[in-house]
Amino acid sequence: MANQESSYAADGVVVPEKSIDRPRAKRNLKGWKPVLLGSIFPIILILVWELLSKMGVFPPYQLPAPSVIFLTIVELAKDGSLWGHIGVTTYRVFAGFVLGTGVAIVLGSLVGFFKNAEQLFDPMIQAFRSIPSLAWVPLFILWMGIGEPSKIAMIAVGVFFPVYLNIVSGILGVDRKIIEVGKMYGLNTFQLITRIILPASMPSFLVGLRSGLGLGWMFVVAAELMGASQGLGFLLVYGQNMAQPETIIASIVLFAIIGKLSDWILKAIETKSLHWQDRLVKS
Amino acid sequence: MSLELHNVGRTFKGKTAVQNISFSAKPGEIIGLLGTSGCGKSTILRAISGLDTDYDGDISINGNTSKEIHDTTGFIFQEPRLLPWLDVLENVTFGLKGKKQEKEVLAKEYIESVGLQGNEHLYPRELSGGMAQRVAIARALVTSPEILLLDEPFSALDAFTKMQLQDLLLDVWKTYQSTIVLVTHDIDEALYLCDRVIILRGQPGEIDRDILIEEKRPRARGSEKMAALKTEILESLDLNKPSSITS
Structure with a gap:
């Protein structure tokens, strides 16, 4: 509908190229191009690595060949433990992410909207921020034991700060000019927040979510290194103890894959909800 | 409908920007506030709109002098x-209240009247400057404001778009008969659009002259009468003599 209509544009009005539908096949091809370009270097790297391993340049007890690592992952998948490890780690990151983000949204909105809340909370939060988050590990273990709660709390702490900071700066950065537009139409404070301030601070919020998620993956490793019986971080420790470099690298590869996958999901959400942004298009 | 200003002034941090502004607008009148930059034109407009409430004096809109944003x-x-x-x-539709469907029907009418039919689903980043300003005009008009305030609305546009949109504004005004206060530094624009041009001068700005333009619309741009008025205005702003730069 939209696209059809825009071709009837009034005289002298430019119809941006974007609104005209390209043939679908061509667009699909275009969608694959970045994937192909992006995989050139990893593929070359893996091939060279495999070749050098086969030639015996890398000692297998230190750096096994990619095929060995791949087989390790396949083995893990076959005996079923792979899904357990991935599932537990993903669950921890997800739970910590949700918890950290939730708290960050509440505190960030309060601090962003209300001057009193800013004066009340912000100095303390900034002070906490200067503590390296990993320093909390011993305390959390002491408080919550070695089980799930301490791990999830750890991750939540990591996720909290980037999300919080971006929400606050997003809200404070909303253009006074568009707030005035809202005021001209008689919006009350609540409507101003929901109809103008929230959508306008969305880009910043999503940036916070993505960096928060990145930190979540970082912290899950720390949390699982400190003691776990399952999870990709446990696999790292296990590989080290059993002197199996292929298990360690398999775990690293799995981290990379699911980390990237989760970031890709957030990025897709970002692209979809921020399609209105006027961004630089590289040639 | 009726708009009256009594001794309106505004002081920013101890510095008076504008003072002693009194005028009243008849319903359906187009009033131009003309002056060089910094004489407080926009300040007056913001006070009338209610976006700025820290002014002195009274502004009465339909007899209501409360310092707030009026939905008219x-x-x-x-x-x-x-x-x-x-x-x-x-x-x-942003400023409209009511059912979604009704809002859209109304909005489409106005989008058509600003010549943007067929572009309803474009996003601002896809619009040219002139198109975006037309959308802004449609957005302001769709609520059928009884008083329409314009702050140099066409100043960032090229000459052709500017003329087009000026005519559009007159068309819309003819249909809806809003009272319009137009702030501008473009003398030709003021002469083309306004029933009355109020000239502000000085720092702090004060009303210098109040010129009635009785010529019937549509006015010819650059007619002799207009040229004479323009000379008069330029002289009253001391802009017609090169010596004014040094004095």
């Missing part, structure tokens, strides 16, 4: 100020 007032800013996450249609 519309404002067209110098920049379009569209909400970038809403498309053209959503931007135009």
Whole structure:
């Protein structure tokens, strides 16, 4: 509908190229191009690595060949433990992410909207921020034991700060000019927040979510290194103890894959909800 | 409908920007506030709109002197100020209340009257400057404001778009008979559009002259009568003599 209509544009009005539908096949091809370009270097790297391993340049007890690592992952998948490890780690990151983000949204909105809340909370939060988050590990273990709660709390702490900071700066950065537009139409404070301030601070919020998620993956490793019986971080420790470099690298590869996958999901959400942004298009 | 200013003034941090402004607008009148930059034109407009409440004096809109934003007032800013996450249609319906369908029907009518039919689903980033300003005009008009405030609405546009939109504004005004206060530094624009031109001068700005333009619309741009008026205005602003720069 939209696209059809825009071709009837009034005289002298430019119809941006974007609104005209390209043939679908061509667009699909275009969608694959970045994937192909992006995989050139990893593929070359893996091939060279495999070749050098086969030639015996890398000692297998230190750096096994990619095929060995791949087989390790396949083995893990076959005996079923792979899904357990991935599932537990993903669950921890997800739970910590949700918890950290939730708290960050509440505190960030309060601090962003209300001057009193800013004066009340912000100095303390900034002070906490200067503590390296990993320093909390011993305390959390002491408080919550070695089980799930301490791990999830750890991750939540990591996720909290980037999300919080971006929400606050997003809200404070909303253009006074568009707030005035809202005021001209008689919006009350609540409507101003929901109809103008929230959508306008969305880009910043999503940036916070993505960096928060990145930190979540970082912290899950720390949390699982400190003691776990399952999870990709446990696999790292296990590989080290059993002197199996292929298990360690398999775990690293799995981290990379699911980390990237989760970031890709957030990025897709970002692209979809921020399609209105006027961004630089590289040639 | 009726708009009256009594001794309106505004002081920013101890410095008076504008003072002793009194005038009243008849319903349906187009009043131009003309003056060089810094003489407080926009300040007056913001006071009338209610966006600024820290002014002195009284502004009465339909007899109501409370310092607040009246829902019968519309404002067209110098920049379009569209909400970038809403498309053209959503931007135009932004200030409307009621059922979605009714809002859209009304909005489409106005989008058509600013010549943007077929572009309802474009986003602000896809619009040219002139198109965006038309959307802003449609957004302000769709609520049928009884008083329409314009702050140099066409100043950022090229000459052709400017003329087009000036005519558009007159068309819309003819249909809806809003009272319009137009801030501008473009003498030709003021002469082409306004029934009355109020000239502000000085720092702090005060009303210098109040010129009635009785010529019937549509006015010819650059007619002899206009040229004479323009000379008169230029002289009253001391802009017609080169010596004014040194004095």
